[in-house]
Amino acid sequence: MAVAGDPPFGGRLPAGVRNRHGQARPAACVIVQLAVDSLAAASLYALVALAVSLAFSGSGTVHLAIGQVAMAGGLTASALVTAGVPIVFAALGGLAVAAVLSGVAERGLIAPALGRPVLGAVLLVAMAVVLREVLQGIFTRPAYAFPSAAGTMHVLGGVIHTADLVTIAVVAVTALLAAALLRSSTIGAALRVTAAAPAAAERIGVDTARVRVAAFAAGGTLAAIAVLLGVGRFPLTAGGGVVLALRGIAAAAAGGMRSPGRVVAAAAVIAAAEVVGGFYLGGGGEFLSDAVAVLLIAAAWRR
Template sequence: MNGGIAVQLAVDSLAAASLYAIVATAVALAYSGSGTVHLAIGQVGAAAVLASAALLSGNVPAWLAIPAGLLVGGVLSAGAERGLVAPALGRPLLAAALLVAAAVVLQELLLALFPHPAYAFPIAGGALHVLGGVVHAYDLLTIGVVAATAAGGYALLRSGRVGAALRLTAAAPAMAERIGVDTATVRTVSFAAGGVLAAAAAMLAAARFPVSAGAGGAVLVALRGIAAAAGGGMRLPLRIAAAAALIGAGEVVGQYFLGSGGEFVADAAAVLVVVAGWRR
Protein backbone atom coordinates (compact mmCIF):
# COMPACT_ATOMS: atom_id res chain seq x y z
CA MET A 1 0.00 0.00 0.00
CA ASN A 2 1.51 3.37 -1.01
CA GLY A 3 1.32 6.61 0.96
CA GLY A 4 -1.45 8.04 -1.17
CA ILE A 5 -3.72 5.09 -0.53
CA ALA A 6 -2.91 5.24 3.17
CA VAL A 7 -3.84 8.92 3.33
CA GLN A 8 -7.01 8.28 1.37
CA LEU A 9 -8.01 5.40 3.64
CA ALA A 10 -7.24 7.46 6.73
CA VAL A 11 -9.37 10.40 5.57
CA ASP A 12 -12.18 8.10 4.42
CA SER A 13 -12.10 6.34 7.78
CA LEU A 14 -12.15 9.63 9.63
CA ALA A 15 -15.09 10.86 7.56
CA ALA A 16 -17.04 7.64 8.10
CA ALA A 17 -16.23 7.76 11.81
CA SER A 18 -17.36 11.38 11.91
CA LEU A 19 -20.74 10.42 10.51
CA TYR A 20 -21.18 7.72 13.14
CA ALA A 21 -19.91 10.06 15.84
CA ILE A 22 -22.46 12.76 15.01
CA VAL A 23 -25.31 10.23 15.22
CA ALA A 24 -23.80 8.81 18.40
CA THR A 25 -23.77 12.31 19.87
CA ALA A 26 -27.43 12.70 18.91
CA VAL A 27 -28.33 9.37 20.53
CA ALA A 28 -26.32 10.12 23.67
CA LEU A 29 -27.94 13.54 23.94
CA ALA A 30 -31.44 12.05 23.76
CA TYR A 31 -30.44 9.28 26.17
CA SER A 32 -28.98 11.65 28.74
CA GLY A 33 -32.27 13.50 29.02
CA SER A 34 -34.62 10.53 29.00
CA GLY A 35 -32.77 7.25 29.59
CA THR A 36 -34.23 6.08 26.29
CA VAL A 37 -32.28 4.83 23.28
CA HIS A 38 -33.58 6.84 20.30
CA LEU A 39 -34.28 3.88 18.00
CA ALA A 40 -36.16 5.98 15.42
CA ILE A 41 -33.26 8.34 14.78
CA GLY A 42 -32.38 6.76 11.44
CA GLN A 43 -35.85 7.32 10.03
CA VAL A 44 -35.87 10.86 11.44
CA GLY A 45 -32.65 11.53 9.52
CA ALA A 46 -34.07 9.94 6.38
CA ALA A 47 -37.23 12.08 6.61
CA ALA A 48 -35.14 15.22 7.02
CA VAL A 49 -32.86 14.62 4.06
CA LEU A 50 -35.80 13.58 1.86
CA ALA A 51 -37.69 16.73 2.85
CA SER A 52 -34.67 18.81 1.87
CA ALA A 53 -34.31 16.90 -1.38
CA ALA A 54 -37.98 17.50 -2.20
CA LEU A 55 -37.60 21.23 -1.56
CA LEU A 56 -34.45 21.36 -3.67
CA SER A 57 -36.19 19.57 -6.52
CA GLY A 58 -38.89 22.28 -6.31
CA ASN A 59 -36.21 24.90 -6.92
CA VAL A 60 -36.10 26.09 -3.31
CA PRO A 61 -32.56 27.40 -2.71
CA ALA A 62 -30.19 25.21 -0.69
CA TRP A 63 -29.73 27.86 2.03
CA LEU A 64 -33.45 27.44 2.78
CA ALA A 65 -33.96 23.77 1.94
CA ILE A 66 -31.19 22.46 4.16
CA PRO A 67 -32.21 24.35 7.33
CA ALA A 68 -35.81 23.30 6.61
CA GLY A 69 -34.66 19.68 6.53
CA LEU A 70 -32.81 20.13 9.81
CA LEU A 71 -35.99 21.62 11.26
CA VAL A 72 -37.98 18.61 10.08
CA GLY A 73 -35.49 16.37 11.92
CA GLY A 74 -35.79 18.38 15.12
CA VAL A 75 -39.59 18.57 15.03
CA LEU A 76 -40.05 14.87 14.28
CA SER A 77 -37.67 13.88 17.03
CA ALA A 78 -39.28 16.22 19.54
CA GLY A 79 -42.67 14.83 18.53
CA ALA A 80 -41.45 11.30 19.15
CA GLU A 81 -40.36 12.35 22.62
CA ARG A 82 -43.65 14.05 23.47
CA GLY A 83 -45.88 11.40 21.96
CA LEU A 84 -44.03 8.18 22.72
CA VAL A 85 -41.14 8.54 25.14
CA ALA A 86 -42.74 10.85 27.73
CA PRO A 87 -45.80 8.59 28.28
CA ALA A 88 -43.43 5.64 28.78
CA LEU A 89 -40.99 7.45 31.06
CA GLY A 90 -39.21 5.07 33.43
CA ARG A 91 -40.04 2.10 31.19
CA PRO A 92 -37.14 2.05 28.72
CA LEU A 93 -38.16 -1.21 27.06
CA LEU A 94 -41.65 0.09 26.35
CA ALA A 95 -40.21 3.35 25.03
CA ALA A 96 -37.83 1.39 22.80
CA ALA A 97 -40.66 -0.77 21.45
CA LEU A 98 -42.77 2.30 20.75
CA LEU A 99 -39.89 3.95 18.91
CA VAL A 100 -39.30 0.81 16.81
CA ALA A 101 -42.98 0.76 15.82
CA ALA A 102 -42.92 4.50 15.09
CA ALA A 103 -39.77 4.06 13.01
CA VAL A 104 -41.52 1.45 10.88
CA VAL A 105 -44.59 3.69 10.45
CA LEU A 106 -42.39 6.61 9.44
CA GLN A 107 -40.39 4.47 7.06
CA GLU A 108 -43.51 3.13 5.33
CA LEU A 109 -44.88 6.69 5.07
CA LEU A 110 -41.62 7.82 3.50
CA LEU A 111 -41.75 4.92 1.07
CA ALA A 112 -45.23 6.04 0.04
CA LEU A 113 -44.17 9.68 -0.34
CA PHE A 114 -40.74 9.06 -1.89
CA PRO A 115 -40.99 5.88 -3.96
CA HIS A 116 -37.90 6.39 -6.18
CA PRO A 117 -34.72 4.48 -5.41
CA ALA A 118 -32.67 7.70 -5.15
CA TYR A 119 -33.19 11.47 -4.94
CA ALA A 120 -30.74 14.18 -5.94
CA PHE A 121 -28.99 15.97 -3.09
CA PRO A 122 -26.08 18.39 -3.42
CA ILE A 123 -22.73 17.24 -2.13
CA ALA A 124 -19.53 19.19 -1.75
CA GLY A 125 -17.65 18.57 -4.99
CA GLY A 126 -13.95 18.70 -5.67
CA ALA A 127 -10.99 16.77 -4.40
CA LEU A 128 -7.43 17.27 -3.24
CA HIS A 129 -4.50 15.11 -4.30
CA VAL A 130 -2.28 14.23 -1.37
CA LEU A 131 0.76 11.97 -1.83
CA GLY A 132 -0.92 10.48 -4.88
CA GLY A 133 -4.17 9.75 -3.06
CA VAL A 134 -7.53 11.48 -3.59
CA VAL A 135 -9.13 13.27 -0.64
CA HIS A 136 -12.74 14.26 -1.36
CA ALA A 137 -14.10 17.64 -0.31
CA TYR A 138 -17.28 16.07 1.08
CA ASP A 139 -15.19 13.98 3.46
CA LEU A 140 -13.38 17.07 4.67
CA LEU A 141 -16.73 18.84 5.08
CA THR A 142 -18.05 15.93 7.18
CA ILE A 143 -14.98 15.99 9.39
CA GLY A 144 -15.21 19.78 9.74
CA VAL A 145 -18.91 19.74 10.63
CA VAL A 146 -18.38 17.09 13.26
CA ALA A 147 -15.38 18.88 14.74
CA ALA A 148 -17.39 22.13 14.96
CA THR A 149 -20.39 20.31 16.45
CA ALA A 150 -18.21 18.55 18.99
CA ALA A 151 -16.53 21.80 20.04
CA GLY A 152 -19.84 23.67 20.27
CA GLY A 153 -21.56 20.84 22.09
CA TYR A 154 -18.72 20.52 24.57
CA ALA A 155 -18.78 24.24 25.32
CA LEU A 156 -22.56 24.18 25.72
CA LEU A 157 -22.59 21.20 28.06
CA ARG A 158 -19.62 22.20 30.20
CA SER A 159 -20.70 25.77 30.81
CA GLY A 160 -23.99 27.53 31.21
CA ARG A 161 -27.43 26.66 32.49
CA VAL A 162 -28.40 24.44 29.56
CA GLY A 163 -25.56 22.02 30.17
CA ALA A 164 -26.15 22.02 33.91
CA ALA A 165 -29.88 21.36 33.45
CA LEU A 166 -29.17 18.48 31.07
CA ARG A 167 -26.55 16.92 33.31
CA LEU A 168 -28.76 17.20 36.37
CA THR A 169 -31.82 15.84 34.54
CA ALA A 170 -29.75 12.85 33.42
CA ALA A 171 -28.23 12.18 36.83
CA ALA A 172 -31.13 12.86 39.21
CA PRO A 173 -34.40 13.95 37.56
CA ALA A 174 -36.32 14.16 40.84
CA MET A 175 -33.71 16.45 42.35
CA ALA A 176 -33.64 18.52 39.15
CA GLU A 177 -37.41 19.01 39.42
CA ARG A 178 -37.10 20.06 43.05
CA ILE A 179 -34.66 22.83 42.23
CA GLY A 180 -36.81 24.17 39.44
CA VAL A 181 -35.49 22.48 36.29
CA ASP A 182 -38.28 21.77 33.81
CA THR A 183 -37.13 18.22 33.05
CA ALA A 184 -39.92 17.61 30.52
CA THR A 185 -38.68 20.53 28.43
CA VAL A 186 -35.08 19.41 28.84
CA ARG A 187 -36.01 15.95 27.52
CA THR A 188 -37.91 17.38 24.56
CA VAL A 189 -35.12 19.79 23.68
CA SER A 190 -32.50 17.04 23.95
CA PHE A 191 -34.53 14.88 21.57
CA ALA A 192 -35.02 17.83 19.21
CA ALA A 193 -31.30 18.56 19.21
CA GLY A 194 -30.67 14.87 18.55
CA GLY A 195 -33.05 15.01 15.60
CA VAL A 196 -31.24 18.02 14.12
CA LEU A 197 -27.89 16.22 14.46
CA ALA A 198 -29.34 13.07 12.88
CA ALA A 199 -30.67 15.17 10.01
CA ALA A 200 -27.23 16.71 9.53
CA ALA A 201 -25.66 13.25 9.52
CA ALA A 202 -28.15 12.02 6.92
CA MET A 203 -27.36 15.01 4.70
CA LEU A 204 -23.64 14.49 5.07
CA ALA A 205 -24.13 10.80 4.30
CA ALA A 206 -25.67 11.70 0.93
CA ALA A 207 -22.18 11.48 -0.56
CA ARG A 208 -21.84 7.87 0.57
CA PHE A 209 -25.33 6.41 0.27
CA PRO A 210 -28.18 7.14 -2.15
CA VAL A 211 -30.83 9.43 -0.64
CA SER A 212 -33.87 7.18 -0.48
CA ALA A 213 -36.70 6.06 1.78
CA GLY A 214 -35.46 2.47 1.86
CA ALA A 215 -33.87 1.03 4.97
CA GLY A 216 -30.42 1.80 3.59
CA GLY A 217 -28.17 4.81 4.08
CA ALA A 218 -29.60 6.89 6.88
CA VAL A 219 -30.85 3.88 8.84
CA LEU A 220 -27.53 2.08 8.47
CA VAL A 221 -25.61 5.16 9.61
CA ALA A 222 -28.04 5.53 12.53
CA LEU A 223 -27.63 1.93 13.67
CA ARG A 224 -23.87 2.19 13.65
CA GLY A 225 -24.11 5.54 15.40
CA ILE A 226 -26.30 4.01 18.11
CA ALA A 227 -23.70 1.25 18.44
CA ALA A 228 -20.95 3.84 18.89
CA ALA A 229 -23.04 5.64 21.52
CA ALA A 230 -23.70 2.40 23.39
CA GLY A 231 -20.02 1.48 23.08
CA GLY A 232 -19.19 4.75 24.80
CA GLY A 233 -21.65 4.12 27.59
CA MET A 234 -23.92 6.85 26.15
CA ARG A 235 -21.97 9.58 27.93
CA LEU A 236 -18.21 9.32 27.58
CA PRO A 237 -17.16 11.49 24.59
CA LEU A 238 -13.74 9.95 24.10
CA ARG A 239 -15.05 6.40 24.24
CA ILE A 240 -17.88 7.31 21.85
CA ALA A 241 -15.36 8.83 19.45
CA ALA A 242 -13.12 5.77 19.72
CA ALA A 243 -16.07 3.44 19.07
CA ALA A 244 -17.11 5.50 16.04
CA ALA A 245 -13.52 5.45 14.79
CA LEU A 246 -13.36 1.67 15.08
CA ILE A 247 -16.61 1.25 13.14
CA GLY A 248 -15.57 3.79 10.48
CA ALA A 249 -12.15 2.22 10.05
CA GLY A 250 -13.73 -1.22 9.86
CA GLU A 251 -16.01 -0.05 7.07
CA VAL A 252 -13.37 1.71 4.96
CA VAL A 253 -10.48 -0.69 5.43
CA GLY A 254 -12.82 -3.66 5.10
CA GLN A 255 -14.18 -2.34 1.82
CA TYR A 256 -10.67 -1.69 0.53
CA PHE A 257 -9.52 -5.24 1.20
CA LEU A 258 -12.77 -7.22 0.91
CA GLY A 259 -15.00 -5.19 -1.40
CA SER A 260 -18.61 -5.63 -0.28
CA GLY A 261 -17.33 -7.66 2.68
CA GLY A 262 -16.43 -4.32 4.23
CA GLU A 263 -20.03 -3.89 5.34
CA PHE A 264 -19.70 -7.10 7.31
CA VAL A 265 -16.54 -5.80 8.98
CA ALA A 266 -18.27 -2.52 9.90
CA ASP A 267 -21.33 -4.30 11.34
CA ALA A 268 -19.15 -6.79 13.20
CA ALA A 269 -17.13 -3.89 14.61
CA ALA A 270 -20.38 -2.22 15.68
CA VAL A 271 -21.48 -5.38 17.51
CA LEU A 272 -18.06 -5.58 19.11
CA VAL A 273 -18.12 -2.03 20.46
CA VAL A 274 -21.65 -2.50 21.82
CA VAL A 275 -20.75 -5.71 23.61
CA ALA A 276 -17.48 -4.30 24.92
CA GLY A 277 -18.84 -0.96 26.04
CA TRP A 278 -22.35 -1.47 27.41
CA ARG A 279 -23.50 -2.98 30.71
CA ARG A 280 -26.99 -3.72 31.95
Protein backbone atom coordinates in the same frame (compact mmCIF):
# COMPACT_ATOMS: atom_id res chain seq x y z
CA MET B 1 -16.81 11.56 -1.89
CA ALA B 2 -16.07 7.89 -1.82
CA VAL B 3 -19.17 5.72 -1.49
CA ALA B 4 -19.20 3.36 1.46
CA GLY B 5 -18.09 -0.06 0.34
CA ASP B 6 -16.31 1.27 -2.75
CA PRO B 7 -12.57 1.09 -1.99
CA PRO B 8 -10.18 3.79 -3.16
CA PHE B 9 -8.66 3.23 -6.61
CA GLY B 10 -11.46 0.76 -7.35
CA GLY B 11 -10.00 -1.83 -4.97
CA ARG B 12 -6.52 -1.80 -6.58
CA LEU B 13 -3.32 -0.32 -5.33
CA PRO B 14 -1.33 1.88 -7.69
CA ALA B 15 1.09 0.10 -9.98
CA GLY B 16 4.43 -0.69 -8.41
CA VAL B 17 3.16 -0.75 -4.84
CA ARG B 18 4.15 -4.37 -4.10
CA ASN B 19 6.04 -6.16 -1.37
CA ARG B 20 8.88 -8.61 -1.98
CA HIS B 21 6.40 -11.46 -2.44
CA GLY B 22 4.63 -9.60 -5.21
CA GLN B 23 1.63 -8.79 -3.02
CA ALA B 24 0.10 -5.33 -2.95
CA ARG B 25 0.93 -3.29 0.14
CA PRO B 26 -0.27 0.18 1.13
CA ALA B 27 1.84 3.12 0.01
CA ALA B 28 1.73 6.61 1.48
CA CYS B 29 -0.90 7.69 -1.04
CA VAL B 30 -3.17 4.81 -0.07
CA ILE B 31 -2.66 5.33 3.66
CA VAL B 32 -3.53 9.04 3.34
CA GLN B 33 -6.63 8.29 1.34
CA LEU B 34 -7.81 5.52 3.66
CA ALA B 35 -7.12 7.70 6.72
CA VAL B 36 -9.15 10.67 5.44
CA ASP B 37 -11.95 8.42 4.23
CA SER B 38 -12.06 6.65 7.61
CA LEU B 39 -12.01 9.95 9.49
CA ALA B 40 -14.91 11.31 7.42
CA ALA B 41 -16.98 8.17 8.01
CA ALA B 42 -16.09 8.19 11.71
CA SER B 43 -17.20 11.82 11.95
CA LEU B 44 -20.65 10.92 10.64
CA TYR B 45 -21.09 7.91 12.91
CA ALA B 46 -19.83 9.90 15.88
CA LEU B 47 -22.35 12.66 15.15
CA VAL B 48 -25.22 10.15 15.12
CA ALA B 49 -23.82 8.51 18.26
CA LEU B 50 -23.66 11.86 20.04
CA ALA B 51 -27.27 12.48 18.97
CA VAL B 52 -28.26 9.16 20.56
CA SER B 53 -26.26 9.98 23.69
CA LEU B 54 -27.87 13.41 23.95
CA ALA B 55 -31.39 11.96 23.77
CA PHE B 56 -30.43 9.25 26.26
CA SER B 57 -29.05 11.79 28.72
CA GLY B 58 -32.37 13.58 28.87
CA SER B 59 -34.66 10.55 28.99
CA GLY B 60 -32.73 7.37 29.82
CA THR B 61 -34.11 5.80 26.62
CA VAL B 62 -32.10 4.83 23.53
CA HIS B 63 -33.42 6.75 20.51
CA LEU B 64 -34.00 3.72 18.25
CA ALA B 65 -35.89 5.81 15.69
CA ILE B 66 -32.94 8.15 15.13
CA GLY B 67 -32.09 6.75 11.69
CA GLN B 68 -35.56 7.16 10.21
CA VAL B 69 -36.01 10.58 11.80
CA ALA B 70 -32.73 11.71 10.25
CA MET B 71 -33.66 10.20 6.88
CA ALA B 72 -37.00 12.03 6.95
CA GLY B 73 -35.07 15.26 7.35
CA GLY B 74 -32.69 14.35 4.54
CA LEU B 75 -35.49 13.43 2.14
CA THR B 76 -37.33 16.64 2.98
CA ALA B 77 -34.22 18.67 2.20
CA SER B 78 -33.81 16.80 -1.09
CA ALA B 79 -37.42 17.47 -2.05
CA LEU B 80 -37.05 21.17 -1.24
CA VAL B 81 -33.91 21.44 -3.39
CA THR B 82 -35.71 19.70 -6.25
CA ALA B 83 -38.54 22.22 -5.89
CA GLY B 84 -36.05 25.06 -6.38
CA VAL B 85 -35.50 26.11 -2.77
CA PRO B 86 -31.92 27.36 -2.14
CA ILE B 87 -29.66 24.72 -0.61
CA VAL B 88 -29.21 26.49 2.73
CA PHE B 89 -32.94 26.92 3.29
CA ALA B 90 -33.62 23.38 2.08
CA ALA B 91 -31.09 22.04 4.57
CA LEU B 92 -32.60 24.11 7.38
CA GLY B 93 -36.04 22.81 6.43
CA GLY B 94 -34.81 19.23 6.60
CA LEU B 95 -33.17 19.80 9.97
CA ALA B 96 -36.38 21.38 11.29
CA VAL B 97 -38.42 18.35 10.20
CA ALA B 98 -36.01 15.98 11.96
CA ALA B 99 -36.07 18.11 15.11
CA VAL B 100 -39.88 18.28 15.19
CA LEU B 101 -40.30 14.54 14.57
CA SER B 102 -37.82 13.71 17.29
CA GLY B 103 -39.42 16.14 19.73
CA VAL B 104 -42.88 14.75 18.97
CA ALA B 105 -41.53 11.24 19.58
CA GLU B 106 -40.42 12.29 23.04
CA ARG B 107 -43.73 13.96 23.93
CA GLY B 108 -45.96 11.30 22.39
CA LEU B 109 -44.03 8.11 23.17
CA ILE B 110 -41.25 8.58 25.70
CA ALA B 111 -42.98 10.90 28.18
CA PRO B 112 -45.94 8.53 28.75
CA ALA B 113 -43.48 5.64 29.20
CA LEU B 114 -41.08 7.57 31.44
CA GLY B 115 -39.34 5.25 33.89
CA ARG B 116 -39.95 2.27 31.60
CA PRO B 117 -37.06 2.46 29.12
CA VAL B 118 -37.80 -0.90 27.49
CA LEU B 119 -41.35 0.18 26.66
CA GLY B 120 -40.02 3.49 25.38
CA ALA B 121 -37.51 1.69 23.14
CA VAL B 122 -40.24 -0.60 21.74
CA LEU B 123 -42.44 2.41 20.99
CA LEU B 124 -39.56 4.10 19.17
CA VAL B 125 -39.00 0.98 17.05
CA ALA B 126 -42.69 1.03 16.16
CA MET B 127 -42.40 4.71 15.25
CA ALA B 128 -39.41 3.97 13.01
CA VAL B 129 -41.35 1.27 11.16
CA VAL B 130 -44.40 3.50 10.67
CA LEU B 131 -42.24 6.44 9.59
CA ARG B 132 -40.42 4.26 7.07
CA GLU B 133 -43.74 3.14 5.56
CA VAL B 134 -44.95 6.73 5.34
CA LEU B 135 -41.71 7.85 3.70
CA GLN B 136 -41.85 4.97 1.23
CA GLY B 137 -45.34 6.08 0.25
CA ILE B 138 -44.20 9.67 -0.31
CA PHE B 139 -40.69 9.15 -1.72
CA THR B 140 -41.14 6.34 -4.22
CA ARG B 141 -37.88 6.59 -6.16
CA PRO B 142 -35.03 4.15 -5.33
CA ALA B 143 -32.79 7.00 -4.15
CA TYR B 144 -32.70 10.79 -3.92
CA ALA B 145 -29.91 13.34 -4.22
CA PHE B 146 -28.72 16.32 -2.24
CA PRO B 147 -25.84 18.58 -3.37
CA SER B 148 -22.45 17.99 -1.78
CA ALA B 149 -19.05 19.59 -2.18
CA ALA B 150 -17.42 18.58 -5.44
CA GLY B 151 -13.76 18.31 -6.37
CA THR B 152 -10.66 16.48 -5.24
CA MET B 153 -7.12 17.31 -4.23
CA HIS B 154 -3.90 15.31 -4.18
CA VAL B 155 -1.97 14.81 -0.93
CA LEU B 156 1.15 12.62 -1.03
CA GLY B 157 -0.21 11.07 -4.19
CA GLY B 158 -3.55 10.18 -2.61
CA VAL B 159 -6.84 11.52 -3.92
CA ILE B 160 -8.72 13.38 -1.18
CA HIS B 161 -12.34 14.30 -1.80
CA THR B 162 -13.33 17.83 -0.87
CA ALA B 163 -16.62 16.54 0.50
CA ASP B 164 -14.73 14.41 3.03
CA LEU B 165 -12.82 17.45 4.28
CA VAL B 166 -16.04 19.47 4.49
CA THR B 167 -17.64 16.64 6.48
CA ILE B 168 -14.76 16.47 8.94
CA ALA B 169 -14.70 20.26 9.38
CA VAL B 170 -18.46 20.65 9.84
CA VAL B 171 -18.69 17.78 12.32
CA ALA B 172 -15.71 19.12 14.28
CA VAL B 173 -17.21 22.62 14.50
CA THR B 174 -20.64 21.22 15.41
CA ALA B 175 -19.15 19.03 18.14
CA LEU B 176 -17.13 21.91 19.59
CA LEU B 177 -20.13 24.23 19.63
CA ALA B 178 -22.30 21.56 21.24
CA ALA B 179 -19.64 20.83 23.85
CA ALA B 180 -19.29 24.52 24.69
CA LEU B 181 -23.07 24.90 24.92
CA LEU B 182 -23.45 21.90 27.23
CA ARG B 183 -20.49 22.91 29.38
CA SER B 184 -21.09 26.61 29.91
CA SER B 185 -24.78 27.34 29.40
CA THR B 186 -27.84 27.01 31.61
CA ILE B 187 -29.25 24.57 29.05
CA GLY B 188 -26.23 22.33 29.48
CA ALA B 189 -26.45 22.56 33.26
CA ALA B 190 -30.14 21.64 33.14
CA LEU B 191 -29.40 18.63 30.93
CA ARG B 192 -26.59 17.43 33.19
CA VAL B 193 -28.66 17.64 36.37
CA THR B 194 -31.65 16.03 34.63
CA ALA B 195 -29.47 13.15 33.45
CA ALA B 196 -27.92 12.67 36.89
CA ALA B 197 -31.00 13.07 39.11
CA PRO B 198 -34.35 14.00 37.53
CA ALA B 199 -36.17 14.24 40.86
CA ALA B 200 -33.53 16.57 42.28
CA ALA B 201 -33.66 18.64 39.09
CA GLU B 202 -37.41 19.09 39.53
CA ARG B 203 -36.92 20.19 43.13
CA ILE B 204 -34.52 22.97 42.14
CA GLY B 205 -36.90 24.26 39.49
CA VAL B 206 -35.63 22.59 36.29
CA ASP B 207 -38.42 21.82 33.82
CA THR B 208 -37.26 18.27 33.03
CA ALA B 209 -40.04 17.74 30.48
CA ARG B 210 -38.76 20.67 28.44
CA VAL B 211 -35.18 19.42 28.81
CA ARG B 212 -36.14 15.99 27.48
CA VAL B 213 -37.93 17.47 24.47
CA ALA B 214 -34.97 19.74 23.73
CA ALA B 215 -32.53 16.82 24.02
CA PHE B 216 -34.55 14.69 21.60
CA ALA B 217 -35.03 17.57 19.15
CA ALA B 218 -31.31 18.39 19.21
CA GLY B 219 -30.50 14.72 18.70
CA GLY B 220 -32.73 14.55 15.63
CA THR B 221 -31.07 17.67 14.25
CA LEU B 222 -27.55 16.28 14.70
CA ALA B 223 -28.48 13.00 13.02
CA ALA B 224 -30.06 14.85 10.09
CA ILE B 225 -26.84 16.86 9.69
CA ALA B 226 -25.00 13.54 9.42
CA VAL B 227 -27.39 12.37 6.69
CA LEU B 228 -26.98 15.54 4.64
CA LEU B 229 -23.20 15.46 4.98
CA GLY B 230 -23.08 11.77 4.13
CA VAL B 231 -25.16 11.79 0.95
CA GLY B 232 -22.19 10.38 -0.96
CA ARG B 233 -21.88 7.48 1.49
CA PHE B 234 -25.42 6.50 2.40
CA PRO B 235 -28.30 6.11 -0.04
CA LEU B 236 -30.87 8.81 0.60
CA THR B 237 -33.87 6.47 0.62
CA ALA B 238 -36.97 5.95 2.73
CA GLY B 239 -35.50 2.85 4.35
CA GLY B 240 -31.91 4.03 4.46
CA GLY B 241 -31.85 5.01 8.12
CA VAL B 242 -31.39 1.50 9.49
CA VAL B 243 -27.67 1.14 8.80
CA LEU B 244 -26.87 4.65 9.97
CA ALA B 245 -28.83 4.06 13.18
CA LEU B 246 -27.12 0.72 13.81
CA ARG B 247 -23.63 2.19 13.58
CA GLY B 248 -24.47 5.33 15.53
CA ILE B 249 -26.23 3.43 18.32
CA ALA B 250 -23.34 0.94 18.46
CA ALA B 251 -20.81 3.74 18.93
CA ALA B 252 -23.00 5.36 21.58
CA ALA B 253 -23.45 2.07 23.43
CA ALA B 254 -19.73 1.34 23.32
CA GLY B 255 -19.12 4.76 24.84
CA GLY B 256 -21.49 4.09 27.71
CA MET B 257 -23.89 6.70 26.28
CA ARG B 258 -22.25 9.51 28.27
CA SER B 259 -18.55 9.38 27.40
CA PRO B 260 -17.89 11.48 24.26
CA GLY B 261 -14.29 10.28 23.98
CA ARG B 262 -15.25 6.62 23.99
CA VAL B 263 -18.13 7.31 21.62
CA VAL B 264 -15.77 8.88 19.08
CA ALA B 265 -13.26 6.03 19.49
CA ALA B 266 -15.98 3.44 18.83
CA ALA B 267 -17.15 5.39 15.76
CA ALA B 268 -13.56 5.37 14.49
CA VAL B 269 -13.35 1.59 14.88
CA ILE B 270 -16.60 1.08 12.95
CA ALA B 271 -15.50 3.49 10.21
CA ALA B 272 -12.06 1.90 9.89
CA ALA B 273 -13.66 -1.54 9.53
CA GLU B 274 -15.88 -0.17 6.76
CA VAL B 275 -13.24 1.74 4.79
CA VAL B 276 -10.21 -0.52 5.21
CA GLY B 277 -12.35 -3.65 4.91
CA GLY B 278 -13.94 -2.20 1.79
CA PHE B 279 -10.52 -1.52 0.28
CA TYR B 280 -9.35 -5.09 0.72
CA LEU B 281 -12.68 -6.92 0.44
CA GLY B 282 -14.68 -4.69 -1.89
CA GLY B 283 -18.33 -4.71 -0.79
CA GLY B 284 -17.34 -6.79 2.25
CA GLY B 285 -16.51 -3.59 4.09
CA GLU B 286 -20.20 -2.95 4.68
CA PHE B 287 -20.69 -6.36 6.26
CA LEU B 288 -17.54 -5.98 8.34
CA SER B 289 -18.56 -2.60 9.75
CA ASP B 290 -22.05 -3.86 10.60
CA ALA B 291 -20.54 -6.92 12.28
CA VAL B 292 -18.26 -4.68 14.36
CA ALA B 293 -21.27 -2.53 15.28
CA VAL B 294 -23.24 -5.57 16.46
CA LEU B 295 -20.26 -6.81 18.49
CA LEU B 296 -19.90 -3.40 20.14
CA ILE B 297 -23.58 -3.41 21.11
CA ALA B 298 -23.28 -6.96 22.47
CA ALA B 299 -20.18 -6.03 24.47
CA ALA B 300 -21.89 -2.93 25.89
CA TRP B 301 -24.98 -4.96 26.81
CA ARG B 302 -22.89 -7.43 28.81
CA ARG B 303 -21.19 -4.72 30.86
